[in-house]
Amino acid sequence: MTGPVLAVDQGTSGTKALVVCPERGVIGTGSAPVRPRYLPGGLVEVDPAQLYDSVVAAGRAALAEADTPVAAVGLANQGETVLAWDPATGEPLTDALVWQDRRAEELCSELASHADELKRWTGLPLDPYFAAPKMAWIRRHLTGAGVVTTSDAWLVHRLTGAFVTDTATAGRTGLLDLDSASWSAPALDVFGLGAERLPRVVDADTHVGTTTAFGPPIPLTGLLVDQQAALLAQSVTAPGAAKCTYGTGAFLLAQTGSTPRRGGSGLVSCVAWRLRGRTSYCLDGQVYTAASAVRWLTDLGVLSGAGELDAVGGAVPDSGGVTFVPALAGLAAPWWRGDVRGSVHGLGLDTTAGHLVRALCEGIAAQVVELAGAAASDLGRPLTSLRVDGGLTRSALLMQTQADLLQLPVEVSALPDATALGVGAVARLGLEPGLSVQEAVPEWKPSAVYEPAVTAAEATERLGRFRTAVDALLGGGAEGASRP
Template sequence: MIRWPKVKCGQLLLRDPHHQRGPRGLSHALGRQLAAAGSGPVLTCALNKQRPAASGTRALLHVHSSPFSTLVKSAARDRIMASSEEVFVGSIDQGTTSSRFLIFDKAGEPVAVHQEEFSQIYPNPGWHEHDPDEIVQSVQNCIEGALKKFEQDGHSKDSIKAIGITNQRETTVVWDNKTGEPLYNAIVWTDTRTAALARELKARPDSDKLTDVCGLPISTYPSVTKLLWLLKNEEKVTKAYEAGTLAFGTIDAWLIYKLNGGPTNNVFVSDPTNASRTMFMDIHKLKYSEQMLDFFSYEFDVRKIHLPEIVPSSDAKAFGKIDSGSLKGWPIMGCLGDQSAALVGQKGFEPGAAKNTYGTGCFLLYNVGEKPVISTHGLLATVAYDFGTPVYALEGSIAVAGSGVKFLMENLGFSHASHKITELAEQVPDNGGLVFVTAFSGLFAPYWIDDAHGTMFGITHHTKRGHIARATLEAVCFQTKAILDAMEKDSGHKLAELKVDGGMSNSALCMQTQADLVRIPIVRPKMRETTALGAGIAAGFAAKVWKSFDELKEINTAGETKFEPAMEEAASKKMFKKWEKAVSMSRGWLAEEEAEAGHKEEAKEISEGAAKNEEASEV
């Protein structure tokens, strides 16, 4: 139940988020409820004539009576939200394919949003880049667009108390700290150009000791391999390093730096949920690790690179203020990597809570409490959030989720509407024996196979487009099942339920398949902007919009959908066994490519590794 303001008179803003009533209908509904309760008339009202807002119809009521508790309880039964004053938080949601700015009210409802896509740059196979300046511009455009809608709906920007940021993680930006200009495109988290470098690092002495310090294994995924590649291969980056002006950061650090005016104010910070993805941070101390810096300084002294200061995820001053535009002077008070933000937005504050975000990739986070758990089953140890006391999580990362659907649309000529892919998959009763290992960037958790490539198994004369669509959705569900199995082994506990969000969670078929495979309920909220909401919550705590987790308990609970396992367990196990076989067969493809490119020693190493794994799987 919503917590209602305890006032006896004054202005009361009512909203119907379900768009079922006009302004007069709101007051009439209250009157009917109060009359039924025998309370008599308790208010007079002056109704505004504004059009419905994104959050629903609004009516401004002037309350002139004392039995307010009766009023608000009646309003609650009638599903009307109320607040004694307008209080909002803004949220910058900077993702892999688009940027957005959302404005949330205190009840966690989005009242305005603006989204803008930006360029995806693929210079070579396996390479994925973004233009850092274009990202900043897209964010600024989104702020202006959402604010325009917000003010058109009759709100004042003065009621926005703070701004939060959530962002794609691992994506690496390098710039000159004197000019503030980027030195290369941002290398995106999905990029695999560093595969050979990752193998080189794994072969170095003591590489097996790093995960205990930073929580991550060496792979193409963390930011450090991308940074080292830039130092080795890009002259502008090397020159800035030699001049002592090279700055490195993940997208959060870059955005905060630029939104604060760049070198003019030089606000250069990162929160632990992002800093933990670089491999430079000691996950136990939330500080840069001398051991990690030593290990990665074998060719370039990374201590000469300017690294952002690590600050808590929720802080009233550390992130500075926006330096230009309509929200100039507005404080940035929260910052969370996107997957941590989704856990916060799903209110996963208790140990044992878990969420899975089905976006461009797919990311499952499991709250393990105030001490990190270093996985022995292929998962990552990461920071869930730091609101004064750090809370940790186990994470399973899947490189390809929504991007697999996009692949069908853009590369194979399937429908250019993502919901049509689900409709196509629903036209067939099952996958027709087809298994699609969507290893476009290798395989992430819990497998960590860099040399796997996308492969389809089981194609016959009877294979239809619907089977391919279904197998693409199922690939995400299979990998989630593998991650959950690993999490249960690491934690020693079986999850009671899994909360979900992200674009692919809109597919009922996909969510039902997920429930069938993992054998626990899948819970999907009605309002799925949980990642952006999480950043808003981080900022809101610093701004005292909310003061405790208890105040958030009822946020975003109405209209949940629960998917229960429906398939027989034996059939589910059979499907997953076939998937595991397909994964083992997807290995080793990179070896042939590298041999053709002249990297024969590396190719031999990969082939031998694949053969050993094949033998082990047969045993």
């Protein structure tokens, strides 16, 4: 077996890097912050130099701590974040529009008549969350020069000179044919991107080049979008299993195997990964604001940070009748209403910070329950448990609330940084052709399992209050019940 690999997870608010040894586990870590700009009107952008510099800084820090050579590097990326750049020089031509950015809303409205066919071709709804609308917006409003791609293609080019993207990341654009896992000419034409030079779509476990950005030359042998990397790290490789990552947003993915499922629930059908020449698919649902909603409460002074969730929320026995729909960046799956804003109902003079914290935890957990129910509907069978990872899983209050409302066990990953571990496994697969997927992925083991502590009737009642609040935001009636 080969030596350690460097696994780099380039995320929304920072980059985390691990040096992972097949015998000793994680032997080096590094991190570097990224600071997106949250602007009025739902605009979220970041200086691309911050993305690249954070990758280099985090990677070098992890290697310095490990103090041992590595055999390969793997890179995970944000998925739907895009920019225009010069392929001759590698220089950015625009800021990067972050996945949360909503500026392409009007463009999506213009293309609404194509929504059904786009979803049939690509598996994705027509929404500014995905990359293609942002790419088209950049071409309309910022520049026609260079190439316009997801952030991973630019980072890989800066690192190795290659012009590639992995199949799962390409599947987050709204430009990839879901069945053939190749660029869709009809979808490109709809967005006015038919003449674009696009990166070559490669398997996740592909040796794409060599980088000297971290010091000595290292082959780059693994590429995967962040949530799918976490899905792999949690060993969610059999149809029907699901995981949820609680980060800036919350992301639930359910494995569907070698066949894409195009259900009517409002979930996204997309590529999980293409490894060893075989494509696996998953269902994907998003909650736009999870840790970012906690940060919002922190900025208001309700909390000093996410580490206080349990202490502040634990000071009261329940939410005190407060219902919080934390749609602070709109509602994603299964509603797909990016125009909706959040709401808090049931405030009184007796409402405390603890009630607000509990209501926020219920609001995040209730949205995940909606995603799990939609996944079960599309799969034709209920989920049996939920594996979870991400920073907010440190909150026992949130995890217990999740188990209570879901009425299923919630298994918390014992392995932090699941995304980095997943892309580290992919890098090992790219390095060792004879290695199986099961051999490359770390053994799954939960650090804690939260069992439901309330009755199904109480869970139904609490979810009912949340759904009533969502219906009020959506306008009620048929519109509130509609799904793409």
